[in-house]
Every structure is written in structure tokens, then in C-alpha cells.
Amino acid sequence: MAKNLLLSIVCRLGRYKIGPSFLETSANTGVTCSIRSIQSKRLPVRNTNIIMSQYETVEKGAKNSPNYSLYFKNKCGNVISPMHDIPLYANEEKTVYNMVVEVPRWTNAKMEISLKTPLNPIKQDIKKGKLRYVANCFPHKGYIWNYGALPQTWENPDHIEPSTGCKGDNDPLDVIEIGYRVAKRGDVLQVKILGTIALIDEGETDWKVIAIDVNDPLASKVNDIADVDQHFPGLLRATVEWFKIYKIPDGKPENQFAFNGDAKNAEFATTIVAETHKFWQTLINQTSAGGISCTNITQRNSEFHIPKEEAAKILAEAPDDGKVEEVADTVDTWHFIHLK
Secondary structure, eight states, X not given: OOGGGOBOOOOOOSOEEEOSSOEEEOGGGOOOOOOOBOOXXXXXXOSOOSOOOOEEEEEESOTTSTTOEEEEEETTSOEEOTTTTSOSBSSTTSOXXXXXXXXXXXXXXXXXXXXXXXXXXXXXXXXXXXXXXXXXXXXXXXXXXXXXEOTTOOOOTTOEETTTTEEEOSSOOEEEEOSSSXXXXXXXXXXXXXXXXXXXXXXXXXXXXXXXXXXXXXXXXXXXXXXXHHHSTTHHHHXXXXXXXXXXXXXXXXXXXXGGGOOEEHHHHHHHHHHHXXXXXXXXXXXXXXXXXXXXXXXXXXXXXXXXXXXXXXXXXXXXXXXXXXXXXXXXXXXXXXXX
């Protein structure tokens, strides 16, 4: 083999360039692979700035049990945290974002990134000792969009948001993806941000970022919140209604919103995202995370950084069984809510 063609395995998607004895990789990939190469020729650069999905999921524990967990791996096969190891930005221009899908559209199980579990797998929320499901509030069935979170964001509970007058809710930013495709739990979608609404949940600001998959057929036509009403008529109104009433069947009052429930535009939303990304950077570099597991394999300056072998051990030791709960027929009940 010609000496200038000696190349170690390149475990990366996206842009790259080869040096005489090393390979530079973008910090946006979130992939931690050691690369060494001797290459005199420059390899071609892809024509896209969007890093295609490079993650896979591993199920642990029995389905419909409290032990069920969905862990994440990168393309190198390393176990990662979807909150800390998947980058927020999916392209170098910081105009496309990664979204972790927790709940596919039309489903009811309230799945979420587990903040207290090492490596933050997706688990089902538990309420009063039982797995939690959201109610079907007529005319809606389950969640009416793909619902998930923006990685590497954190709504700081010690920060009073000036625009709402309320503190953060101690979670990553929620995002609702409005494209046509029903995603799968654990999908990592590349989305562009269109706007946001601000739910006030028990005195806390709970932003709901509105986004669309960049691969959706309408993505090129939808660039700001005004475009949503034009191309998805009625969806914003239905979204506010859904968040107002979805807890009422559980005996809770109607939810409230900042800005009278009006959605803010893309510029405002991206400012909120950037702010919560800075809060996350503070969180990951603290010595104490206040009950949030910050275990990760990519943030090398963080005290919570662990070797990939230790991450693999965490996955291997996660329970494979669990007490299965029967899904009650009441999960399919249609609730007719009349707001005053």
C-alpha cells in the first residue's frame, strides 16, 4: 500500500480536513474517536453543512415498567448522554439544531430525558407510583407533535427570566417539531427554530420551542412564526389549547401562559436557546449539579467526564427486567374539556 494512503478508521460524519499527521474534527460532532492519519491528498468536503443523524439507541429494562430505559450511542459505539454529549448545534453556522425526540406524535406515554440517571437515558415519568400517560383531550390524541428536548440547554431555576418574571424549570428546553413525519422515540432530528411560546407551570417558565425538521417538504417555506399559521393553519391555536388543558383530567387547573399565549418569533426564540445553552455550560462545569446527573464522555473540562469504558459499564449494569404494568383502558379515554 502506498505510504501516503495509510489512514486509520475515520468515525465521523460531516466536514473534515486532513493534515500531515492528524485529522481535525468539528467540535459540533460530539464524537470522541482518536484519529491518526498520514495522508498527502486532501479528501473531498461534503456539500452540506448539516450533520446527518449519527446516533443509535439501546433499550434496557422491560417495556411498560419503571425499569425501561432508552440509552444512546454515537456512531463509534460509545455510550453517551443525550443531554450532555449530543451538541446543540448541528451545523457550523449555528442555524440548525439537534433535537432529541422523547415522545412521538399521537402517543401518550410521558417519556423524558432522565436528569437523575447517569448518562440521562429516556425513561417514562412516574406519578404516584404509576407510569404516567397524558390524557386525550378532545379533539386531540396524545401529543399532537413530535415532542422532545434541545441537548446542551438548561433552564436555570436560579435565573428570573425578565420577559416572564418567572424562574426556569430546571430542565432542558422543550421543543415541539411540527413536520409531517411521525418520528421514533430516541430520534435525533436536525431542526430549524421558528418561534416559542412560554408556558407558566406552577410559577416556573417552561419554554416550548417550535421547530421543524429541516428535511420536511415544507421546511424551506417555513422560516418564522408567521409562516406557521400560513402553512399549518390552526396548529398554533391548537398547541396553546393543548397545553392549557392537558393536565385538567388529572385534577389540575388550566395552565397559564406569558404573552397571553402569543408565540414569539424565531429571533426571540434563538436568543432564549443561546441563553439556556450558556446556563448548561455553567451547569456542566460546576462541582455540584444540584441533583442533575452530568455524567458525560465528551466534556473533558467537566468534573463529571468519565472514560468511555465506564459509560459502557453503566449501560451493561442497567436492569434488563422490571415489573410490567398493564396499560389501563383509561389511557384511551377521550376527555371533553370546556374552558370558562
